[in-house]
Amino acid sequence: MVMKSSVEEDEGGWGLGIPEKMRNNANWVDITQDFKGACKELKLGELLHDKLFGLFEAMSAIEMMDPKMDAGMIGNQVNRKVLNFEQAVKDEAIRVKDLSLPELIGIVDTCFCCLITWLEGHSLAQTVFTCLYVHNPELILDPALKAFALGILKVCDIAREKVNKAAVFEEEDFQAMTYGFKMANNVTDLRVTGMLKDVEDELQRKVKSTRSRQGEQRDPEVELDHQQCLALFSRIKFTRLLLTALISFTKKETSAVSEAQKLMSQAADLLHAIHSTIQYGIQSQNDTTKGDHPIMMGFEPLVNQRLLPPTFPRYAKIIKREEMVNYFSKLIDRIKTMCEVINTTNLHSILDFFCEFSEQSPCVLSRSLLQTTFLIDNKKVFGTHLMQDMIKDALRYFVSPPVLSTKCSLYNNHQAKDYIDSFVTHCSRPFCSLIQIHGHNRARQRDKLGHILEEFATLQDEAEKVDAALHGLLLKLEPQRQHLACLGTWVLYHNLRIMIQYLLSGFELELYSMHEYYYIYWYLSEFLYAWLMSTLSRADSSQMAEERILEEQQQKGRSSKKSKKKKKARPLGKEITMSQAYQNMCAGMYKTMIALDMDGKVRKPQFELDSEQVRYEHRFAPFNSVVTPPPVHYIQFKEMSDLKKYSPPPRSADLYMAASKHFQQAKLILENVASPDAEVNRILKVAKPNIVVMKLLAGGHKKETKALPEFDFSAHKYFPIVKII
Amino acid sequence: MEENGTELQEGVSAECVYSSARQKLENLLNKSMRIRMTDGRTLVGLFLCTDRDCNVILGSAQEFLKSTDSFSQGEPRVLGLAMIPGHHVVSIEVEAESLQPAHGL
Numbered sequence: 001m002v003m004k005s006s007v008e009e010d011e012g013g014w015g016l017g018i019p020e021k022m023r024n025n026a027n028w029v030d031i032t033q034d035f036k037g038a039c040k041e042l043k044l045g046e047l048l049h050d051k052l053f054g055l056f057e058a059m060s061a062i063e064m065m066d067p068k069m070d071a072g073m074i075g076n077q078v079n080r081k082v083l084n085f086e087q088a089v090k091d092e093a094i095r096v097k098d099l100s101l102p103e104l105i106g107i108v109d110t111c112f113c114c115l116i117t118w119l120e121g122h123s124l125a126q127t128v129f130t131c132l133y134v135h136n137p138e139l140i141l142d143p144a145l146k147a148f149a150l151g152i153l154k155v156c157d158i159a160r161e162k163v164n165k166a167a168v169f170e171e172e173d174f175q176a177m178t179y180g181f182k183m184a185n186n187v188t189d190l191r192v193t194g195m196l197k198d199v200e201d202e203l204q205r206k207v208k209s210t211r212s213r214q215g216e217q218r219d220p221e222v223e224l225d226h227q228q229c230l231a232l233f234s235r236i237k238f239t240r241l242l243l244t245a246l247i248s249f250t251k252k253e254t255s256a257v258s259e260a261q262k263l264m265s266q267a268a269d270l271l272h273a274i275h276s277t278i279q280y281g282i283q284s285q286n287d288t289t290k291g292d293h294p295i296m297m298g299f300e301p302l303v304n305q306r307l308l309p310p311t312f313p314r315y316a317k318i319i320k321r322e323e324m325v326n327y328f329s330k331l332i333d334r335i336k337t338m339c340e341v342i343n344t345t346n347l348h349s350i351l352d353f354f355c356e357f358s359e360q361s362p363c364v365l366s367r368s369l370l371q372t373t374f375l376i377d378n379k380k381v382f383g384t385h386l387m388q389d390m391i392k393d394a395l396r397y398f399v400s401p402p403v404l405s406t407k408c409s410l411y412n413n414h415q416a417k418d419y420i421d422s423f424v425t426h427c428s429r430p431f432c433s434l435i436q437i438h439g440h441n442r443a444r445q446r447d448k449l450g451h452i453l454e455e456f457a458t459l460q461d462e463a464e465k466v467d468a469a470l471h472g473l474l475l476k477l478e479p480q481r482q483h484l485a486c487l488g489t490w491v492l493y494h495n496l497r498i499m500i501q502y503l504l505s506g507f508e509l510e511l512y513s514m515h516e517y518y519y520i521y522w523y524l525s526e527f528l529y530a531w532l533m534s535t536l537s538r539a540d541s542s543q544m545a546e547e548r549i550l551e552e553q554q555q556k557g558r559s560s561k562k563s564k565k566k567k568k569a570r571p572l573g574k575e576i577t578m579s580q581a582y583q584n585m586c587a588g589m590y591k592t593m594i595a596l597d598m599d600g601k602v603r604k605p606q607f608e609l610d611s612e613q614v615r616y617e618h619r620f621a622p623f624n625s626v627v628t629p630p631p632v633h634y635i636q637f638k639e640m641s642d643l644k645k646y647s648p649p650p651r652s653a654d655l656y657m658a659a660s661k662h663f664q665q666a667k668l669i670l671e672n673v674a675s676p677d678a679e680v681n682r683i684l685k686v687a688k689p690n691i692v693v694m695k696l697l698a699g700g701h702k703k704e705t706k707a708l709p710e711f712d713f714s715a716h717k718y719f720p721i722v723k724i725i
Numbered sequence: 726m727e728e729n730g731t732e733l734q735e736g737v738s739a740e741c742v743y744s745s746a747r748q749k750l751e752n753l754l755n756k757s758m759r760i761r762m763t764d765g766r767t768l769v770g771l772f773l774c775t776d777r778d779c780n781v782i783l784g785s786a787q788e789f790l791k792s793t794d795s796f797s798q799g800e801p802r803v804l805g806l807a808m809i810p811g812h813h814v815v816s817i818e819v820e821a822e823s824l825q826p827a828h829g830l
Binding site for chain 1: 742743746747749750751753754755759762763764766768773774775776777778779782784788790800802804805806807808809810811813814815816817818819820821822824
């Protein structure tokens, strides 16, 4: 137990009210009057202090009796006695047996709310462990409550272990501290699920025995009993399913993940029954002090107050019961979605999966489960594939490098093998980090993406060297073949994706001011997307070259058979198309911003202590560590984007028109996508109105208005609908 | 002349009172100190700093709950650097050994 003060000690006689440590130190002498008198002699504003202690140190002192800083104060303000579990049981403030159904339902629901609040980033001490029962389930005699208390502890324990292992949380996401609470470690998982199952079966019998029979006059009391039994049954079963699902995730086989997915679906089916029976549970008597905390039997929000560090959020606002079911249903959806990752095979599609999953801003538990499912303890992807093999597959899929083709003489050349193997091994860590970054919360991702560019720059350098070495080898073996910029192209592709993601996420996180939009969109359209498209097409042609060679070899083998290969869809086709669309959207936004600026419709700051150049350089600072593509410095940007180089220089109307054409172009591209996904539709939702707005602006619509335009990012995170008011 | 003399004397004695008060307080610096607050809690820590309003800063402070509160009484809570506003100070105690008879408070 955490509460170290035991009852016996208290009875040992604290007559003086002086704790042992102080009492032992013996002779305390009261100097109150002297001290206060001496203080009065000090001058106004004068500080008496040690040489080594200055104002700076004084700043970091916590102020006692300040409600915001002094955690110990709350306990003293409350007029009730704060009891720990053993004391409460002894004083008969709470019961450990003969609990009524409404009491059980109320306790379970409050525990669920605490669990959710913990998962949303509060400390265990202020959430789950405000429930006295979980402090020592051994003392509980009621079988249902005991099983439930153990179950909740196990759920917390496994969730905590998963989150810790995945390491994709920051202090704002999750509190990993356990404050020395016991998490039911002396009972096995199997035993707890067994106990829950027993309680469940018992309740099910009661549910059946109180079920209404045909033609029977229904006794309202029996009906109520039936409803309440059903309510508790659903809750206990839900706990068991949640726990069993989490246990599944600790297993190493991927089949366990599908099992977990099934269990989560079953749990979801219970949510309706739980929601409709919330009112049967006892409610908390509303607190007199703040009203935030449920003060109900078995719960004491202040029981752990003294375990908290001096500076700590004073209150954990526990979510309401009405929101509980909704949260659970979303949590289950997230976990079910993340389970789908085991159906992706290629490293690139796994990366895409992580990106897409992260876009929903999922909770820390589902993010962590995704991480631990992807890379199991043995450092293998899904517990079966080596990361190196995944990278080789990704390379084959993306650029089909000759060195990885069985039909190439390099494939069995041991020197070439050494080169490629060591390269792939070096790739492994940065790619694992990249995937881990996508597990962090959205705001933290951006910062981390900026940093990982350094690692990818090193990788890029190595890739180019390995390419050159392999090319040299290949020239000697098969002079007609090439191994140029294969690995390099692949690393560059990832480099560009990271850079693009870095810039785009600034829109999502609302970091940019309106006057900055133009250079961000410029950098994206003129530079990064242009590079990305040329990289993709180089990869595509590298694939085609490889295919041609394969075909030729096959034809040599059996020349009689005519190859009538249909024109297959290029593997990278969709990505090239999407990049074109993004580029046009960015170009459209860039020209829009320039034109709006010309019309005086962009508010600019008074640059006093900085300048546009300072901001520009700050925005693109992480790109300085990248060699390819080289960073575009402010001066270069200004030269490249100078409108005076056109004659005659375009007017705002021309630029609006050009922007409209870009949006039109994006729309055309997207409408031709074979199977449009949600993303395609989202961009279309922005492109269509922008075409119209730009045309209107080009025609001089509201040219005189002084009102600033509005940028509405609700349809798409990265591209706004421009609104002229 | 006379008036000037008394003024001067008062000035000197005021200066004297001030410096002896300061001396007293300086002798207490870095000594273990026990302060009881208006809400009944007691803090024990090293005396680091004070001012005219008797605001006191204790270093490595530990918080003890009031005697009537039976809950987790024996275990102090570690606070670290803590400032007690003067108007919340009820009593101040120091260990007898730390009071040197020569300067005695």
